[in-house]
């Protein structure tokens with residue numbers, strides 16, 4: 001019996017070690033097209049330099065795992081505990097977020113060495129024999145660290161897109177041909193006629209169910225009452241959103257929430273982030289900055305980089321509204337077997353649901369309890385996943401969240417109506 005348990009544990013540890021190497025290597029692959037200069041600069045306080053992402057994801061494994069489980073633990077560098085702590089008060093001091101781009105030291109090469117060092121030590125730890133409860137704690141934390149790494153993989157892409165968009169050369173992150181698979185999927189999703197799929201009123205269950213990884217904020221699974229509603233069969237396209245722009249959507253206060261209108265006025269907004277206006281002198285066509293450089297606006301693709309305020313105003317203009325999380329989860333669950341639907345893999349979808357704890361929510365114990373719970377204020381939930389979300393990271397119950405003005409993520413619009 002004891003031998004059998006050992007074998008099972010070894011198998012699990014081996015699988016975890018493989019997943020660890022694959023996911024950590026993928027982060028390296030994403031940073032591959034970037035120069036050391038690209039990796040150092042921070043384009044705005046919300047975004048982080050690529051070098052910081054590479055270091056902070058490593059810091060997570062070093063601080064939450066090696067420090068607790070490694071015999072004779074010594075930090076790779078004593079200053080990194082503060083430098084690469086994002087927001088964990090339980091760990092201690094943090095380097096100011098808006099000053100992450102000033103770190104010309106440590107160099108990119110030193111950060112790469114930090115990654116290698118922590119990878120080796122963590123893999124060694126996974127190869128050791130530990131007491132069952134220790135092993136269970138270790139594997140749960142490694143899994144959390146890997147999901148965390150995947151979240152930062154998406155942020156690395158959205159942050160680098162924002163940085164490159166501000167470069168006068170408008171450089172591509174990747175050549176067009178590498179990205180065609182993603183753009184192809186987005187095009188197919190938004191090119192079809194929009195249909196309204198009806199759902200009956202009833203008590204529905206939402207939240208995480210079954211096996212597999214989940215974040216604490218997806219639990220407990222609980223009941224909600226949903227009135228009858230219809231959900232759009234596909235995401236709003238860039239062509240449809242362009243009609244809103246050209247109809248003066250950004251100039252009409254009646255379409256906006258008060259705080260949204262203040263924001264539009266203050267920021268002098270007239271179009272989505274990364275769109276460049278038609279210029280009669282040029283060729284009168286709209287363009288957009290993408291991860292493969294400046295491109296003609298792809299009208300049939302799903303619109304992305306839309307804030308909650310913009311999504312909400314567009315929905316009002318279109319005679320519809322944004323869905324609630326419960327409506328979204330119900331509709332997505334009904335569609336999940338149909339591979340043609342675009343609930344996942346193209347654009348995160350704003351809901352009208354505030355990011356709040358589910359009834360009975362309990363944060364993870366210990367320092368990692370700061371992961372989700374303390375951000376449950378002044379943000380809205382987004383559902384689904386985007387073209388920048390790593391393979392295997394999306395789930396039906398996944399709750400992403402951002403403030404109402406955030407638009408540097410691949411966030412789009414799915415309409416609902418009552």
Ligand SMILES: [Fe+2]
Nearest residue numbers: 056086148152
């Ligand atoms: Fe993080």
